[in-house]
Amino acid sequence: MNFVATKNAPEALGPYAQAVKVNGLVYTSGQIPMTPAGELVEGSIEEQTNQVFANLKAVLGEAGSSLEKVVKATVFIKDMNDFAKLNEVYAQNFGSHTPARSCVEVARLPKDVKVEIEVIAVAE
16 A cells, blocks of 8 residues: 655645555545645636646556546535536536536535545556
């Protein structure tokens, strides 16, 4: 088991790794819209989701993987009314690759953000 850490994504907010690589898979921790410098992106759902994907790309890249190798995504969204806008950004980032996905509306997310996404991907 290998723990993944990159300075190109925000540090973990608690006692957990950005990702763990084991048995050919990468399990990312949930990424929120925080820059690698630790600044919160407080804009629209689209702006927040774009930052989340930037973080996921950085963590996956450090682990020898990419969005094209994601097999499962779990999306936590604060307001299901933002679902269509989130889906637009999600589709732009994944392109024609459509991994399995769950999307759950939650009462609250860390730092009161609008979205958090975690993924499981195949590692190289």
